[in-house]
Amino acid sequence: MSDSRLYSFSPETKEKLRKFRLGTSRAKDPQAIIYLIDTKSQEIRPEDDQVYSKMEDLADEIPDSSPRFILLSYPLTLASGRLTVPYVLLYYLPENCNPSQRMMYAGAVELMRNTAEVNRVIEIESESDIIAIESKLAGSD
Numbered sequence: 001m002s003d004s005r006l007y008s009f010s011p012e013t014k015e016k017l018r019k020f021r022l023g024t025s026r027a028k029d030p031q032a033i034i035y036l037i038d039t040k041s042q043e044i045r046p047e048d049d050q051v052y053s054k055m056e057d058l059a060d061e062i063p064d065s066s067p068r069f070i071l072l073s074y075p076l077t078l079a080s081g082r083l084t085v086p087y088v089l090l091y092y093l094p095e096n097c098n099p100s101q102r103m104m105y106a107g108a109v110e111l112m113r114n115t116a117e118v119n120r121v122i123e124i125e126s127e128s129d130i131i132a133i134e135s136k137l138a139g140s141d
Contacts, residue, residue, distance in 0.1 A: 020051075068092045091121050
């Protein structure tokens with residue numbers, strides 16, 4: 001497991017991850033934060049302090065050719081009428097990203113999953129995957 005030591009989280013980022021996870025479990029609207037790997041420090045950190053509640057806004061913000069991790073808490077009502085709030089990691093891997101970035105993010109996805117304490121990782125490749133995320137979340141529960 002030497003890969004996991006390549007990447008790190010600052011104490012501040014770990015605290016933000018914890019607060020986000022605890023704070024979104026009762027949210028009425030979707031909540032998403034974009035994370036990136038800083039290529040110089042190898043630190044996984046939020047891209048900015050923005051929390052997105054509209055999937056269209058989130059889709060507009062992700063880069064066209066760079067991978068990202070997106071933490072997403074998405075309240076939805078199942079066909080049974082039960083309310084659920086899946087907390088997932090969206091692993092955004094656009095087809096046209098460069099191989100070294102692809103490898104960097106692939107090496108960090110399990111660390112991000114474990115540190116953020118998400119149950120599920122969903123790979124996405126495009127903005128339309130983000131906008132249509134509700135169907136992926138609802139179809140698998």
